[in-house]
Amino acid sequence: MRALVLARHSFRRSAPIVIGMAVVLAGFQFMLTQVAVFLMRNQAFGLLSSLIPPYIRSMAGPAMVAFMSFTGVVALGYFHPIVLASLVGLAIAAGTEPAAEVETRFADLTLARPMARRDVITRSVIVLLVTIAALLAVMTAATSIGLACCTPAAAQRPRFALIASLALTLGAIVWCWGGVALAVAAGARRRATAAGLTAVTTLAAYLVDYLGRIWDPARLASRLSPFHYFEPMTLISGGPLDTSNLAVLCGIAIAGTAVAYVRFARRDL
């Protein structure tokens, strides 16, 4: 109950940023549907594909061909690095709120009341999950509206199940980093330290995964990166939703959250 009271307070404070992000991301998703329509009308998918050098095409595999399609362009917003970075950034901000409250001494005011320390972490989990879910719902809605209202009948529209799977995969990787941020923040005295450490780890993990994808010797190491289990291109290529990948990402998020509960309960504030 007290976690909900605190969550309401956090939502109020973060509302301007979350609403702003929702508007921008929804606009981007909608515009991508219109870009796909434009490319289709100009029969540009084949042209774009032919512009890509053969060695890059062979390195990227069939995913590259899938990407150069109506579905691929519509789906771009669910794995574009900037979208990914903004959502992970927001998750890190939400996950590091406990450290911010210790730093500003707001925690002294709340925890001097009959409120358990676990409520602070539960609040952050609620904020994290609700924020991610709300943003993904807005993005999915914008894609669906763009496809429904302004797409010619001849277009090979992606099924809603594909869009939902892409959103789910994106949500899992974002939650994963939110869980890591929470684990780091639960033991930190300063939000900047917790957020910075998580952000650097995220960047390193992203680059390790990237290297693994383009360079065979690094492939094994890339398994250590959560981004290794983020496979939107497989979905676009027509592959099924890999539940084991989702399980790994959700597992990291849950483990991070569990660590956060333990660390925050044991620490001095």
Added chain:
Amino acid sequence: MSAPAIQLEHLGKRYGRVTALRDLSLEIAPGEVFGFLGLNGAGKTTTIRILLDLVRPTAGRAAVFGMDCQRRGLAVRARLGYLPGEPGFYGDTTGEATLELLGALSGGAIDRRWRRALLDRLELAAADLRRPLREYSTGMKRKLGIVQAFQADPELLVLDEPTEGLDPLMQEAFYGLLADVRARGRTVFMSSHVLPEVERVCDRIGLVRGGELVLVSTVRDIRRLAGRRVRVSFADAVSPPARWPDGWEVIQVNPRDWDLRVHGALGEVAAMLATLPLADLEVQTPHLEEILKAHYVDKAPA
């Protein structure tokens, strides 16, 4: 017999190699106003934070109304109100929203009339409460801090430097508030640097130095122990006695002026002076500040 409002037993706290508290034992009765004194870094805030379970002791235990502060922290905190030294309010939140939030986290329902009375007393208008806290002055934030600590009308008030940043008029209002809650049987545990304030409002004081409790006493007893300064002027030159009575300490003696410190009752002084050509007499009760300064820096008389 009711449990002590606060009971600290051999409390210790170490941060790595640094010892913040060492073997601190103290008992405060319900209804008492206790002043917790010491220089910065002496261990006052650490003690307070242990009571609130924000910090865990490395030795000993702390209890409030008989309940262990660490094992039964929720039950303890349901019965206390806390004013931090630096309240961590969010600047983008209004005063009203802050009080509502902290009230909702306090457990029981907040009596709106009591809160209104507190706000009126500290001159925080409804219009002030609608403003974001970034627009508040230091004093206004302090007043809001006092209201949030008192609004649930807790049985124990833990106040860290309560009048820091308040103007003299608001300090008076705060002392009045303190007198009211004391009259209603509430217990107050306050840390302060302002010795005249402690002298005025506290029943007892405890002085902590280097993490150790070096003095616990009533304000009256401390004054009595310190003795009163007696300055005497004579119409004619007089000879001092060959032997001064017990409890008399000579500061300066001239044929026409004596400057003495007298410990205990002044009856003996009056009896002696009645036999001498007395011109003027001045008796000064020492201020707490003068007495405690020595204790602060480890130069207390044995």
